[in-house]
Amino acid sequence: MNFRQIMLPAVSTVFLFSCVSSKKFKAAQAEYTTLQGQYSQLQGNLNDCNTAKSQLTSDKAGLEKTIADLNKQLDLLKQNNTQALKQLEDMSVISSAQAESIKKSMDNIGAKDAYIQTLQQQMARKDSLNMALVMNLKGAIGNLDDKDINIKVDKGVVYIDISDRLLFKSGKYDITDQAKTVLGKVAAVLKNQPDIEFMVEGHTDNVAYKGAGVLADNWDLSVKRATSVVRILQNQYGLDPSKMAAAGRGEYKPIADNSTAEGKATNRRTRIVILPQLDQFFKLLEPNAGK
Template identity: 55%
Template sequence: TLSQLEKKDKYIRLLQAAKSKADSINLALAVNLKSVLREGIEDEDVEIKVDKTVVFVNLSDKMLYQSGSSNITSRANEVLGKIAQIIQSRPELEVMVEGYTDNVPIKNSCITDNWDLSVKRATSVVRALQTTHKIDPNRLIAAGRGEYNALASNATAEGRATNRRTRIIILPKLDQFYDLLNPNNVPD
């Protein structure tokens, strides 16, 4: 019926407006992050990208940790503090921290392998965001990706350095996103 078509059309406009708003918010978030992180940080140490509904902050391994360690450096804590300021201002967003390694095997008394190292590094960043920078732990997710999902070839030292990174992903709370997609939420 015409009424049903009008209702669906209204719902489509609502979804388009929500997507447009999310895109604008993410762009503003990325601009704010770039502005806050500009001072005193080398360009190759931080990369900020917007992709669809999320903002990615890639942090180089050499800035965050000493080789083979998951302990955060004081320099890294300073950078995380700047990122935390932006995160604090956006309580409707969640933060996923992913650790990545190269493919060089590691094993010591505290670390079993690259999976283990990547998880410990992500967890270290999450703990710093929670304890030092007071981000609500309910908004934080830690994940280790090991040597997988490489950005560059592990055949060269430069490629391995690129692959050793920590990615902070700032994303909308998924339950809010799914609420938008629920057909029962179609406006009358």
């Protein structure tokens, strides 16, 4: 056996081992890249949850202060009634009519205490429902650029702001194909909440509309954009039209400074406002509710 016959198998073995190790290394690198992407996505979802939680905490603080003030007033009323009752007991014998009146007053205080507790429970339930809705919407939409869509809770109301650069072409009110996909994801979440009612608002910047045709100004443009969104939600995604409303705000509800290009872009938006179910709270406020 010569030197060539001895070295050839050895070199082949080393080369084969090198190829296998290289493949395993590349596979491990690909798996690490995938895991890193999943980690980044989960971290983003966690940040969204923390932001929504902070907003809810801020809104809840104001409501808790109001409830605390009501509880103080209630405690004061209880003290005054107890003191008055004791004074009457120390005086001459009171009439049966007076005793009945005092009893009714004490019963009313007890009813108001239960009423305040019911309000607290309703507000806590509402906060939980809003948080769940926001998380469902963000989960359905996914990792869309925050500059194009923003979902938030402000003072107990859920808002979905969608930029006009995603929905429409400049000066137009025909919805783009990309926007229809996003609206479909929003519609899927809203459709699973049949009791929810919402309003679609169109907003513009302060640049005067210079187009021709049926539109006269930014008022017209904002209204037409709102009704375009409503029609898509109704006709293409089957949302109940009795649960929707369309409105145009024109340039008169800006959320940014119109003196800069960035501010103008922020103000050009369509906003979906999830309307609070006020009928439930009106029932709590009916004459017999707190008596």
